[in-house]
Amino acid sequence: MTGKTHILGGIAAxxxxxxTANENPLIMVGAGIAGxxxxxxxxxxxxxGKRFPILSRIINLIFGHRTFTHSLxxxxxxxxxIDRFFPNDVLKYGLLTGMISHYILDMGTKRGIKLFFPLNLTVRFPLTIRTGSKVENLIFSILTLVxxxxxxxxxxxYGVGL
Incomplete structure (x- = not known):
């Protein structure tokens, strides 16, 4: 999936x-996007990866793409x-929710993810799509509505006036 779809997936989730949890939606969304x-x-x-190119290259060199960082x-x-350095439940749940949305979206691609890393088992849905395809654009539209x-x-x- 493209970055914009991951962002919208994090926002929707x-x-x-x-x-559902009656938590602060603004903190949840910010953390969800980051996650x-x-x-x-x-x-x-x-x-x-473009923001942190050296770290990105090191992680890719050690683990590859869609392995460790896409795992349980x-x-x-x-x-x-997060518990150790940012003991805030809303921030934690937002970050983890965003990460889980990322995993779910990437499981919908042909390449899938190594959810059970270090086991070399690829997890993907039975029906997959190509990144950047018209189907991804449809998913993006649905996530927008959600x-x-x-x-x-x-x-x-939450009581924020509209």
Missing amino acids: SLAVAH ALLPDICHSGSMI LFLVLASFL SFYFGYQALSW
């Missing part, structure tokens, strides 16, 4: 969680580090 971009730190051409192990490690719906619900419920 974090707004849904904010609404949605974080797994692609292993790809120097990604949005986050990375999710657990990120959760531990974001508007849950954004309105979360902001209204």
